[in-house]
Amino acid sequence: MAKHNAFYAQSGGVSSVINASACGVIETCRQHSDRIGHLYAGHNGIIGALTEDLIDVGQESDEAIAALRHTPGGAFGSCRYKLKGIDTHRVQYERLIEVFQAHDIRYFFYNGGGDSADTCLKVSQLSERMGYPLQAIHVAKTVDNDLPLTDNSPGFGSVAKYIATSIREAALDVASMCATSTKVFVMEAMGRHAGWIAAAGALAGGEGAAPPHMVIFPEVPFDRRRVMRKVDETVKQYGYCVIVVSEGARYEDGSFLADAGNTDAFGHRQLGGVAPTLAGMVKQDLGYKYHWSVPDYLQRSARHLASRVDVEQAYAVGVRAVECALEGKNAIMPAIRRDSQSPYSWSIFDAPLADIANQEKFMPADFIREDGFGITQPCRDYLEPLIQGEDFPPFVNGMPDYAKLKLATVPKKLAPFEI
Amino acid sequence: MAKHNAFYAQSGGVSSVINASACGVIETCRQHSDRIGHLYAGHNGIIGALTEDLIDVGQESDEAIAALRHTPGGAFGSCRYKLKGIDTHRVQYERLIEVFQAHDIRYFFYNGGGDSADTCLKVSQLSERMGYPLQAIHVAKTVDNDLPLTDNSPGFGSVAKYIATSIREAALDVASMCATSTKVFVMEAMGRHAGWIAAAGALAGGEGAAPPHMVIFPEVPFDRRRVMRKVDETVKQYGYCVIVVSEGARYEDGSFLADAGNTDAFGHRQLGGVAPTLAGMVKQDLGYKYHWSVPDYLQRSARHLASRVDVEQAYAVGVRAVECALEGKNAIMPAIRRDSQSPYSWSIFDAPLADIANQEKFMPADFIREDGFGITQPCRDYLEPLIQGEDFPPFVNGMPDYAKLKLATVPKKLAPFEI
Incomplete structure (x- = not known):
């Protein structure tokens, strides 16, 4: 030929x-x-x-x-x-x-x-x-895992592994310090439209005492009072609270958390500023000492x-x-x-x-736990093979x-x- | 006995x-x-x-x-x-x-x-x-490497390796995208009093075209005009600019960048918010699209x-x-x-x-390059063995x-x- x-x-x-x-x-x-x-x-x-x-x-x-x-x-x-x-x-x-x-x-x-x-x-x-x-x-x-037809998208498994590993490691740090220092740690995961990457954080634990204690999804309308109550309960029960928040986290009306008035000193809206926004709420509503992390590009380039x-x-x-x-x-x-x-x-x-x-694949509704702060077993079953x-x-x-x-x-x- | x-x-x-x-x-x-x-x-x-x-x-x-x-x-x-x-x-x-x-x-x-x-x-x-x-x-x-008498402090070598690796990886991401998207990337490194951890970022390159193109040290008074001029020159020369900034970066008068009016939506000073602050300056002064990363606890817990x-x-x-x-x-x-x-x-x-x-070991003055934005060969010689x-x-x-x-x-x- x-x-x-x-x-x-x-x-x-x-x-x-x-x-x-x-x-x-x-x-x-x-x-x-x-x-x-x-x-x-x-x-x-x-x-x-x-x-x-x-x-x-x-x-x-x-x-x-x-x-x-x-x-x-x-x-x-x-x-x-x-x-x-x-x-x-x-x-x-x-x-x-x-x-x-x-x-x-x-x-x-x-x-x-x-x-x-x-x-x-x-x-x-x-x-x-x-x-x-x-x-x-x-x-x-x-990395967004939002392509249809394919079971998963190349690129997602590695960012999932990075996010799960990073939150497991950082949570050990927070657990060490919580008696006298940081009580709440918030890490931001990519994913403006769907919570796939944030969900992967739950592979580090995500049940009971095993951090992350909470995952905040774009799919679940953000209710500040409910979220803060859960943070407070978690700190009181386990001594600390570790949270993975999706950059796409949004209010009932669809507006992003990071858009809701969180501007830098110069009046510019910050990119990827959901973690500090949420940490600020924790400080204001509950008074707990916090740390936050925004890995940003690190998560999608962590070939190591x-x-x-x-x-x-x-x-x-x-x-x-x-x-x-x-x-x-x-x-x-x-x-x-x-x-x-x-x-x-x-x-x-x-x-x-x-x-x-131009099609986007969203997280199935039954992948998110009923309380909205974690993943279900079907989600775990779906995600786990991808980080192996x-x-x-x-x-x-x-x-x-x-x-x-x-x-x-x-x-x-x-x-x-x-x- | x-x-x-x-x-x-x-x-x-x-x-x-x-x-x-x-x-x-x-x-x-x-x-x-x-x-x-x-x-x-x-x-x-x-x-x-x-x-x-x-x-x-x-x-x-x-x-x-x-x-x-x-x-x-x-x-x-x-x-x-x-x-x-x-x-x-x-x-x-x-x-x-x-x-x-x-x-x-x-x-x-x-x-x-x-x-x-x-x-x-x-x-x-x-x-x-x-x-x-x-x-x-x-x-x-x-991790701060500030104990005296000892050549280096256990804990520092690993955070140094993490910072150097992460900025090398993220820089490859930015280099890929800079033609039509992000042109400036700012990553924040721990170290409130000394620039040891930020300096380690330069092990990824730190000379000429090899990112990080700039390191911002606590030891060098922050001069916004000088910094912005260097960022602009770097973008014009290489198409993008990758920066490692120490959380301890400060102005001539000793005040921290992150203290200089950078408060969250609720009026609280943000912890570790130097990277978004610097990124905001880039946006305001130069108009470049930016991304920023604050690894925070991830860097000191990355045992992997x-x-x-x-x-x-x-x-x-x-x-x-x-x-x-x-x-x-x-x-x-x-x-x-x-x-x-x-x-x-x-x-x-x-x-x-x-x-x-109660003693702190600071970076020797001859470890910082004359222009204040990089490390010298003696610094490189000192740091390299510690990440091996x-x-x-x-x-x-x-x-x-x-x-x-x-x-x-x-x-x-x-x-x-x-x-």
Whole structure:
């Protein structure tokens, strides 16, 4: 069969395992050098395609590509940029065709979450709608775990493991100090729309005396009096209270806690300031000494604490994406199926991208405990397999040794394009 | 020789390796059962001694004690409580003698930092000043690395490794996103009085293009215009700017950044809010999109990422403390000597506690780069050996498996005592 080139790019917020997917894509392309000639990476996602800002992946050594498997962040640069509709913004699509044609690109792999899946879906229409023969395959990635159809999203398992481990460790600290010092500790977890990451904190314990004693979900309207009563009861019963709060925690009327007047000294709304807001309420209503933590990007880049299951799945969806393309498929996202719960086993299946783009998967209602402050057994059963196994990166001189790529630019063939 | 009992307690802010010191003390006591009968742990530090709240360490299995070596937090409870002077508060010392006598305690091991060394020093005066035959040995512990005489403090190496690793990982995230999203990332490091922990962030890079691009030290008066100019230059040169800021960052007049009007929605000063304060300045002065992180307790409890050197030293000072006691010493703190820089080697020597209590070791001036935003080669040479090696805890079911002790209470023999 004819040999053509491939394009790969990363999109949206990155994770500690998105490069493991890149590794799967690249290594599989290299195994099929009879069918896939050059692999070009878009610098900063789809923007790299639009601006013809391409990275020549072929210049990276096999060792450097293998190291991507244990390297966090997005090695080729990511972007927050969503393609507009093909009918209203035809010029963008014509530009994509121009770039793809200039570099003989017939395979398109896009690595991202729900918004990025929409971009990939739009690109997948190039062949049918505009006659350019391209196969677009989406490579699933999101720490938010909100992609539909797939049992879980690559990236989530590792952030879940980080949050559960961190709250277990910090809780031991608080337990040591609570007799004479900090009594309430609040840690903020990512997840603006769904409580998946906060829920994972409960894997550290989350029942009775075992911290975290409370999880505050976006799915449960925040009732300050109820929350404070529970904090107070917990301190009185166990001597301290450890809380995981989702950044998406919100009031009955839908407004976020962090939006409710919590501005910094300069009148700017703080990003990710739910933990200090909640800690402030504890101080004001109950008078307890508190500490709070906002790990922010640390949680989604903590490759040193990645879940082995997550790394393997991230790699596998990358591999399958290339296989799909070689099988002539288009508008597909390799997804994860849970074949067995105990022992946990999984496989990959091909999900139609049209059913994925712009959809969000929320936590099932029966995953949240009746009192609203913890998770149920079904939730625990769902989450636990996803954090299994360790996959420590190599350490050199006391620190994780992460991939350093050459990122050689592909010479441009076209005139510049303004996006 | 006669057999007597020993007392061990933990004091001050805990660390991820204070229990490794406990493990060293306990295992060494067990090896000398001919000289040391029972080992009692004070529940919540010296308070446990004053209130006769003692834990019977003998009831813990060898396996549980071995697991302390890889367990963060203070297993026996810590406290922030400083003994008053022997002359003004004689009743407290009489009480200590009463408790020690009731339980035949002649060896006193106190595990803590500078304030705790003061308590240990006061207890060491019981024999000379009040005629009770007791040997008090201090076991060094502080993430702040501010104990004098010792080359470094057990606890610091692990928090240094965590901060350096976390900023390396988060920086990869920011580098991926900076083209279309976050351009400035600010991470806050502990250390109210000295910049040791913030300095460790520079081990991730800290020169030229390698993040962190800036470290903000308590030792360098904060000049908003200078700092903002450097942030702006860095973003313009590299596309993004990654900053480690010490919680102790302060203005020329000595006031903390976090005290300078940064109050939460309810008018309370936020604890550890330097990172959001600095991020707010970036937004206001430069308009860049920012993210910030405050790891707080996560950094000092992250046993999953401990430095092996730190764990070994923490254990060793515990071992040596018991040996000192058995050699008849009093008012001593086993300290760490750097015997060789490259390859790094160290040994333990006995430092006089009187020269340690209430002293703080600050960063040498030549450890901070001339521009005030980074570290020098001597600082790098000093810090690097301290983060070497990994010592991962065992993982069970995807999470670190930490020691669970029985913490059996020793029956009280005395009337209650109000502290």
